[in-house]
Amino acid sequence: xxxxxxxxxxxxxxxxxxxxxxxxxxxxxxxxxxxxxxxxxxxxxxxxxxxxxxxxxxxxxxxxxxxxxxxxxxxxxxxxxxxxxxxxxxxxxxxxxxxxxxxxxxxxxxxxxxxxxxxxxxxxxxxxxxxxxxxxxxxxxxxxxxxxxxxxxxxxxxxxxxxxxxxxxxxxxxxxxxxxxxxxxxxxxxxxxxxxxxxxxxxxxxxxxxxxxxxxxxxxxxxxxxxxxxxxxxxxxxxxxxxxxxxxxxxxxxxxxxxxxxxxxxx
Amino acid sequence: xxxxxxxxxxxxxxxxxxxxxxxxxxxxxxxxxxxxxxxxxxxxxxxxxxxxxxxxxxxxxxxxxxxxxxxxxxxxxxxxxxxxxxxxxxxxxxxxxxxxxxxxxxxxxxxxxxxxxxxxxxxxxxxxxxxxxxxxxxxxxxxxxxxxxxxxxxxxxxxxxxxxxxxxxxxxxxx
Numbered sequence: 001x002x003x004x005x006x007x008x009x010x011x012x013x014x015x016x017x018x019x020x021x022x023x024x025x026x027x028x029x030x031x032x033x034x035x036x037x038x039x040x041x042x043x044x045x046x047x048x049x050x051x052x053x054x055x056x057x058x059x060x061x062x063x064x065x066x067x068x069x070x071x072x073x074x075x076x077x078x079x080x081x082x083x084x085x086x087x088x089x090x091x092x093x094x095x096x097x098x099x100x101x102x103x104x105x106x107x108x109x110x111x112x113x114x115x116x117x118x119x120x121x122x123x124x125x126x127x128x129x130x131x132x133x134x135x136x137x138x139x140x141x142x143x144x145x146x147x148x149x150x151x152x153x154x155x156x157x158x159x160x161x162x163x164x165x166x167x168x169x170x171x172x173x174x175x176x177x178x179x180x181x182x183x184x185x186x187x188x189x190x191x192x193x194x195x196x197x198x199x200x201x202x203x204x205x206x207x208x209x210x211x212x213x214x215x216x217x218x219x220x221x222x223x224x225x226x227x228x229x230x231x232x233x234x235x236x237x238x239x240x241x242x243x244x245x246x247x248x249x250x251x252x253x254x255x256x257x258x259x260x261x262x263x264x265x266x267x
Numbered sequence: 268x269x270x271x272x273x274x275x276x277x278x279x280x281x282x283x284x285x286x287x288x289x290x291x292x293x294x295x296x297x298x299x300x301x302x303x304x305x306x307x308x309x310x311x312x313x314x315x316x317x318x319x320x321x322x323x324x325x326x327x328x329x330x331x332x333x334x335x336x337x338x339x340x341x342x343x344x345x346x347x348x349x350x351x352x353x354x355x356x357x358x359x360x361x362x363x364x365x366x367x368x369x370x371x372x373x374x375x376x377x378x379x380x381x382x383x384x385x386x387x388x389x390x391x392x393x394x395x396x397x398x399x400x401x402x403x404x405x406x407x408x409x410x411x412x413x414x415x416x417x418x419x420x421x422x423x424x425x426x427x428x429x430x431x432x433x434x435x436x437x438x439x440x441x442x
Contacts, residue, residue: 104280111287118294125301130310136384137306137313207416207434209380209394221380221394223414223434241436243396243414245378263377263396263412 135210135218142210148255149220149248150205156183156257157203157226161194176249176256183260198231203242216250217258313381316419319426320393321379324415327431328374328399332365347422348429371402377412389421394434 125131136142152174159167167187175183190201207223222244229237247259301307323345330338339362343354375398383392397413418430 101276101280104277104284108280108284108287111284111291115287115290115294118291118298122294122297122301125298125304125307128307128311130314131307133310133314134306135313136381137309207382207394207414209382211378211380221378221396223394225436239436241414241434243377243412245396261378263398 132214134213138213141213145210145213145218145220145248145255146208149218149222149246149257150208152248152255152257153205153222153224153244153246154203157187157201157224159187159190159194159199159201161198161200164191164194167191174257176251177258179247179257179259183257186260186262196232200229200231202227202229211245218248218250218255220246220248222246309384309386312386313384316384316391316426317379317381317393320381320391320417320419320428321376321395323419323426323428324379324393324395324397324417324431325374325376327428328372328397328413328415330365330370330372332369332371335362335365345428346431347420347427350429350431351427369404372399373402374399374413391419391421391426393417393419 134141152170155170156167156174158170171180171183190199193199203224203226205222205224209221211219211221222242224242224244226240226242227237228240229235243263245261245263246257247261248255249258250256326341326345329341339354339358343351343358346354377396377398379393379395381391381393383390385391393416395415395417397415398410399413400408400410402408414434416432416434417428419426420429421427
């Protein structure tokens with residue numbers, strides 16, 4: 001007897017839930033409390049009126065009259081539901097109960113599998129070397145690197161005997177790390193002979209290309225022309241073509257030269 | 268009572284399914300986003316142009332007098348447009364010069380960068396820093412560094428050089 005009543009109540013709850021989700025006129029939540037068996041039996045008309053469905057209307061009188069046969073028929077005619085546990089379920093009911101969790105489990109595995117696969121594909125696309133390198137793809141950063149490295153190279157490879165301190169200042173401003181020592185060695189002769197020979201060394205970048213930008217590190221290929229003028233005795237100027245790759249790091253808002261690659265030859 | 272014993276299993280399964288669905292949605296969106304990402308696609312094209320440019324410039328600076336035909340065919344294969352025409356026009360004269368000089372020239376790319384890439388127009392500019400070694404029948408191999416500037420044009424067979432030259436020296440700093 002109690003089984004039947006529970007089934008009927010469950011039917012009603014389902015029907016009520018369907019009607020609630022179907023329309024904005026939701027029923028008061030108290031009416032759906034699972035333990036309100038007596039309440040429910042006292043208000044079948046309200047339930048039936050609320051759901052308005054054919055099935056609900058057919059079942060409501062059955063519940064009132066307490067005719068178990070009709071109620072059971074109504075239950076068996078409703079597909080795809082779980083049955084209440086522990087209260088002498090029939091064989092058909094047991095099969096129904098195994099359904100939803102199994103379907104959900106399969107769904108979960110499928111969805112989880114897809115999630116893992118999709119995340120892996122996305123990570124693969126974004127982590128490729130081509131993707132990590134934002135040279136040219138990040139237009140603003142590319143031109144920023146290019147501009148600041150050009151300025152830095154021209155400054156640290158230029159010297160005027162009349163203002164020898166400017167070179168030190170430029171080195172302090174534009175160089176960092178390993179590049180400080182490299183630069184010192186490259187310009188040692190110029191600094192030593194500069195005042196005596198009245199040297200003026202001017203470096204002009206004629207072309208530059210950003211090979212790579214990976215977050216705060218970049219590599220820039222630079223072609224530069226150097227004019228070297230000695231004015232001590234009679235003025236003579238020599239020109240030299242230079243090419244170098246500069247490793248730059250972004251620190252404190254500016255790009256500084258951190259390494260100078262002259263491809264195994266002097267600048 | 269009946270409801271509380273039934274609910275936990277289905278509710279937990281449902282909750283797991285919803286979580287899995289959310290992850291699946293997120294994963295799918297992320298995958299789609301990465302696949303449609305313009306800058307990722309552009310990065311790919313940049314690297315294709317760079318690889319083609321490096322190879323083409325190296326090809327154009329490699330020649331062995333013992334295999335002139337193969338070498339010059341590779342040159343013509345690497346070029347398109349005006350450059351290709353110049354190579355074809357000057358081929359005979361050039362063959363004679365190399366046969367007389369009997370030189371073997373090889374090149375190594377030291378560094379290279381794409382400076383411009385117009386994917387729609389199918390044009391790109393590259394800088395390629397080269398070390399060229401020329402070996403003559405007599406004397407030591409001569410090494411020199413070369414600052415190359417190249418223009419690439421996309422053809423049905425991929426990116427090819429349409430112009431190639433050395434970066435000019437001294438003209439900007441002279442005056």
